Amino acid sequence: MAAPTVNRRRHRLFVTRNTEYHLRDDECVGVRDRKSGTWLRDHAALRLRAIELPPHGHDHVFVGRRIQFWGSRADVVTSAVEAVDRPPRESVGAYVSKLVSGEIVRPSPQPG
Secondary structure, three states, X not given: OOOOOOOOOOEEEXXXXXXXXXXXXXXXXXXXXXXXOOEOOOOOOOOOEEEOOOOOOOHHHHOOOOOEEEOOOOEEEOOOOOEEEOOOHHHXXXXXXXXXXXXXXXXXXXOO
């Protein structure tokens, strides 16, 4: 008897009219502007948790609905979801969880 297949995928991409919301499980780990492709590092939804997401594999039922994110510092409601997909692999490196906490840009040494 074969072991049951376990879905280990944790990342999903929710697309709205202007924005892509990248989630790991129910946490928003990346937000990107669709028009410019720019990652929005100060978006209010980052690090917030989404409420009532469909289980993996049933994402199609979420098209037309809005994602509601909640947290201690803010609540965010998106515009209607137009599509749900897996994010491209290269997107994962841009997520806020990949940023180095406390990273400081060091000034160039002054000549002589």
